[in-house]
Amino acid sequence: MSDEFSRIEEIKRRLLTDSNEVQITIGDDGAVLTPSDASQILSVDAQVEGIHFCRDFATWNDIGYRSFVAALSDLAAMGAQPRVALVSLILPIEFADNDLYCLIDGISEAATAYRSPVVGGNLSAGAQMSITTTVIGQSRKEALTRNGARPGDAIYLTGRVGRAALGLRCLQNDKEARGIDFVHCWRRPRARIAEGLKLARLASAAIDISDGLLQDLSHVCRASNVNAEINSDAIPLDETYCDLAKELGHYPLALALTGGEDYELLFTAPRDTPIEGLGTRIGRIVEGTGKVVVLDERKRVLTFKNAGYRHWQNK
Amino acid sequence: MSDEFSRIEEIKRRLLTDSNEVQITIGDDGAVLTPSDASQILSVDAQVEGIHFCRDFATWNDIGYRSFVAALSDLAAMGAQPRVALVSLILPIEFADNDLYCLIDGISEAATAYRSPVVGGNLSAGAQMSITTTVIGQSRKEALTRNGARPGDAIYLTGRVGRAALGLRCLQNDKEARGIDFVHCWRRPRARIAEGLKLARLASAAIDISDGLLQDLSHVCRASNVNAEINSDAIPLDETYCDLAKELGHYPLALALTGGEDYELLFTAPRDTPIEGLGTRIGRIVEGTGKVVVLDERKRVLTFKNAGYRHWQNK
Numbered sequence: 001m002s003d004e005f006s007r008i009e010e011i012k013r014r015l016l017t018d019s020n021e022v023q024i025t026i027g028d029d030g031a032v033l034t035p036s037d038a039s040q041i042l043s044v045d046a047q048v049e050g051i052h053f054c055r056d057f058a059t060w061n062d063i064g065y066r067s068f069v070a071a072l073s074d075l076a077a078m079g080a081q082p083r084v085a086l087v088s089l090i091l092p093i094e095f096a097d098n099d100l101y102c103l104i105d106g107i108s109e110a111a112t113a114y115r116s117p118v119v120g121g122n123l124s125a126g127a128q129m130s131i132t133t134t135v136i137g138q139s140r141k142e143a144l145t146r147n148g149a150r151p152g153d154a155i156y157l158t159g160r161v162g163r164a165a166l167g168l169r170c171l172q173n174d175k176e177a178r179g180i181d182f183v184h185c186w187r188r189p190r191a192r193i194a195e196g197l198k199l200a201r202l203a204s205a206a207i208d209i210s211d212g213l214l215q216d217l218s219h220v221c222r223a224s225n226v227n228a229e230i231n232s233d234a235i236p237l238d239e240t241y242c243d244l245a246k247e248l249g250h251y252p253l254a255l256a257l258t259g260g261e262d263y264e265l266l267f268t269a270p271r272d273t274p275i276e277g278l279g280t281r282i283g284r285i286v287e288g289t290g291k292v293v294v295l296d297e298r299k300r301v302l303t304f305k306n307a308g309y310r311h312w313q314n315k
Numbered sequence: 316m317s318d319e320f321s322r323i324e325e326i327k328r329r330l331l332t333d334s335n336e337v338q339i340t341i342g343d344d345g346a347v348l349t350p351s352d353a354s355q356i357l358s359v360d361a362q363v364e365g366i367h368f369c370r371d372f373a374t375w376n377d378i379g380y381r382s383f384v385a386a387l388s389d390l391a392a393m394g395a396q397p398r399v400a401l402v403s404l405i406l407p408i409e410f411a412d413n414d415l416y417c418l419i420d421g422i423s424e425a426a427t428a429y430r431s432p433v434v435g436g437n438l439s440a441g442a443q444m445s446i447t448t449t450v451i452g453q454s455r456k457e458a459l460t461r462n463g464a465r466p467g468d469a470i471y472l473t474g475r476v477g478r479a480a481l482g483l484r485c486l487q488n489d490k491e492a493r494g495i496d497f498v499h500c501w502r503r504p505r506a507r508i509a510e511g512l513k514l515a516r517l518a519s520a521a522i523d524i525s526d527g528l529l530q531d532l533s534h535v536c537r538a539s540n541v542n543a544e545i546n547s548d549a550i551p552l553d554e555t556y557c558d559l560a561k562e563l564g565h566y567p568l569a570l571a572l573t574g575g576e577d578y579e580l581l582f583t584a585p586r587d588t589p590i591e592g593l594g595t596r597i598g599r600i601v602e603g604t605g606k607v608v609v610l611d612e613r614k615r616v617l618t619f620k621n622a623g624y625r626h627w628q629n630k
Contacts, residue, residue, distance in 0.1 A: 043345035
């Protein structure tokens with residue numbers, strides 16, 4: 001196994017990219033960005049082995065890729081364009097050089113795909129592997145926040161939810177081949193950057209769905225001091241998804257509303273806003289104090305055991 | 316124990332500060348900074364329990380404070396003014412709320428002292444406690460880097476080194492009362508921000524000493540493609556330090572040159588630069604390819620077992 005500084009040299013080589021956003025990159029005490037008069041937007045996300053991922057269910061390449069996308073997704077939710085990122089790794093003593101470089105290559109692939117070069121980071125020894133990614137984006141418009149939803153707004157969802165959670169359950173139940181498309185959603189999620197940039201001038205509020213639709217929507221409701229009503233029959237679910245979810249013992253709607261890690265965007269906008277095909281309308285904002293209710297086609301309230309994932313509560 | 320979101324609310328309350336650098340702070344998907352046309356400088360540092368600190372040797376308040384200063388020290392070495400920070404915590408299930416809030420108060424104390432408010436972060440469950448701090452600073456001058464040292468430059472050191480390492484050894488040997496001043500250096504280090512800002516227009520290269528003077532100087536030498544000669548008798552050591560180091564079985568000079576975590580700055584400048592009392596001259600830069608030698612008063616080369624701390628090499 002190589003020591004800290006040999007590893008940094010090799011990582012630097014693998015991550016080196018030309019970017020006119022950057023004056024000084026990996027290898028000094030800090031990275032220096034090219035001056036910009038736009039608002040800078042910052043976010044940090046950590047992925048911990050055994051909590052957010054498990055090495056049996058994904059290659060190190062996938063784990064690197066998805067950790068990076070998870071961090072970028074917060075920039076999408078703010079309507080920001082990614083600029084650069086920093087990656088801080090804690091690695092156990094037995095973590096092999098080759099695994100490290102596969103991880104870095106996965107990170108590099110995502111950094112290239114989203115044009116957000118890694119300009120710095122940190123390596124530390126530790127008992128449990130973790131990846132902490134800081135992302136810096138920018139915006140020339142007002143940032144999209146969680147607190148702008150108003151009674152009368154419609155609630156929209158980009159893409160479909162529950163698919164990554166179903167993929168993870170396929171892996172946990174030894175059904176990888178059967179659910180390979182869903183497994184791919186979990187291993188290689190995408191951040192809705194382009195959609196977020198468009199929404200910056202259309203939406204009244206937005207959040208990315210990392211922990212589960214109901215839970216993430218409740219953050220918007222609390223921040224905006226409103227309630228939300230979700231129409232269960234408006235949630236986009238397809239037959240393949242429903243069949244496989246049932247086969248694995250899950251209620252398809254519940255998994256869609258509470259399963260996380262799809263990194264779709266949930267947003268609100270006044271009803272007459274032309275949202276240009278950016279999402280499916282799934283409900284509406286009403287007066288209230290931060291609650292989310294789900295209604296079936298006959299307007300009866302549906303209840304769910306958990307709204308989504310939260311640390312120190314979920315087992 | 317509170318769940319993730321209750322903890323975030325309480326942390327937000329404890330960290331809330333007014334700052335005209337910030338448009339949106341903790342509580343959304345990302346933080347938004349006020350636009351600035353200066354160069355933004357980024358760095359990240361992780362402190363892991365059992366590697367960088369041990370809960371027997373410091374309060375959570377101290378651990379929070381020093382983790383923040385360690386991160387800011389990289390901005391000092393770049394000649395940058397701190398602006399804001401993000402703090403990502405991994406906390407074991409048994410980590411108590413009260414310990415968490417003591418940690419946050421220590422972070423808050425450092426954030427206030429260095430006018431660098433915490434504007435975001437992340438909480439995650441995990442087996443081993445760690446603190447990952449991202450700092451964002453800015454500079455209107457050219458950043459101080461590691462690669463500008465030239466043959467003929469003098470090498471300088473702010474303050475004194477070895478003191479934090481001696482403090483840690485006092486704690487490890489049950490001599491806290493005997494070495495309380497040194498223990499304080501380890502528990503409550505300071506980042507040389509003001510010195511870094513002045514050095515931005517004076518120094519040819521700089522680095523902060525986190526891992527040990529010899530090792531950190533060797534980074535400067537490799538980045539600048541030069542050698543360094545340190546005069547051992549120029550290293551500032553006082554009698555109290557030397558006596559206690561010897562009492563604990565350490566060669567005072569070796570501990571000063573290889574012990575880390577003082578967060579002093581090491582810098583180089585052409586010999587005739589008026590460095591305004593910012594440091595002690597301890598050696599010179601000569602032609603070479605990245606080596607550091609230490610000479611005694613008769614110009615004999617002294618050798619040391621380890622130059623400093625590096626992960627996956629030091630035990």
